[in-house]
Amino acid sequence: METKDLYKILEVKRDASRDEIRGAYRKLARKHHPDANPGDPNAETRFKEIQHAYEILANPEKKREYDEGPRAFFGSREDRGGASGGGGFSDMFDGFGGLGDVFGRSVRQETERLKGDDVTVSVNLKFKDALEGVTTRVGVSAEEACGDCRGSGAAPGTSIKRCPDCGGRGVRSRDQGFFALSEPCPRCGGAGTFIESPCSGCRGSGRVRKNRQVTVRIPPGARDGMKVRVPGRGGAGRKGASAGDLYVVTRVEEHPVFKRSGDDFVVEVPVSFVEAALGAEIGVPRPDGSTVRLRLPAGTQDGRKFRVRGAGAPSVKKGGGGGDLIVEASLVVPTKLRRREREILEALADERDEDVREELFKKAESS
């Protein structure tokens, strides 16, 4: 087999230090790892070359041998013997804390896989409670650590053994010539442990589904459909991993008068046609039960909106101020008139002698 220049493979100079060699290896191993190059059949070959070059050049004895003599280091039987013995691949990976660390992937994936499930429940809130904030309890059905085995999954009185297939490392090295490829241990699923007598309460999973009550603080100003996160109160994690989160979705009772719009509330307020025409100071109810005064200008039209600053809902965001109260004027026309009232209005009609539809007809004819 052809002998390749190991220094060229690692892209370092012949006088490179151990640290430089190690740094170059890490960089190239990441770049050429088969998982990072899906669909590239040459990636694995390149990756193996890089691993091999590093194995020789990182070992002072082998490096000296390589530097001194024109021996075929690539693919020789003797070298394979050296690799699986002391000072070979396993040391190299131990130095890095395992392949998972080198690629920053397997360990994280494993942690994600063991984390407990997120659980979503909904809570019905009275309008007032949503506005003012409330501490309430919600029923949650979620996985919990099994009480019989305290989450270990092993029957009480028995112990958890180190996995015999991987010696507790959770990864299995598959020897392929020089190259030890790591993969999660199939027997223990990467946990490194092995349960001889599974707990009968949880059938060895360490977790059981239970109903429980969780206390949740709903912040003032909660909107309908809002998600309140309660960290760590979801399902229990597997094998001691962290629990999932609980999400509480608020269902806020509708108010007959106040309609929510973001942090604002909208309220339709009846205004008599005399108040609208003359202008008036009127009282307007607020969501919190108090009353706010509002100055209506003379000539207020039906549907006109007024904004009362800060009279809406508190903002659930910290430092978000609060919402406003939007007051929509709704003109009230009397349905019954007494004789005297009728006379006054007729006098008004004579006085104004107006045609309020004149503009409309002009516009209707013009195009």
Ligand SMILES: [Zn+2]
């Ligand atoms: Zn159990």
Ligand SMILES: [Zn+2]
């Ligand atoms: Zn194992």
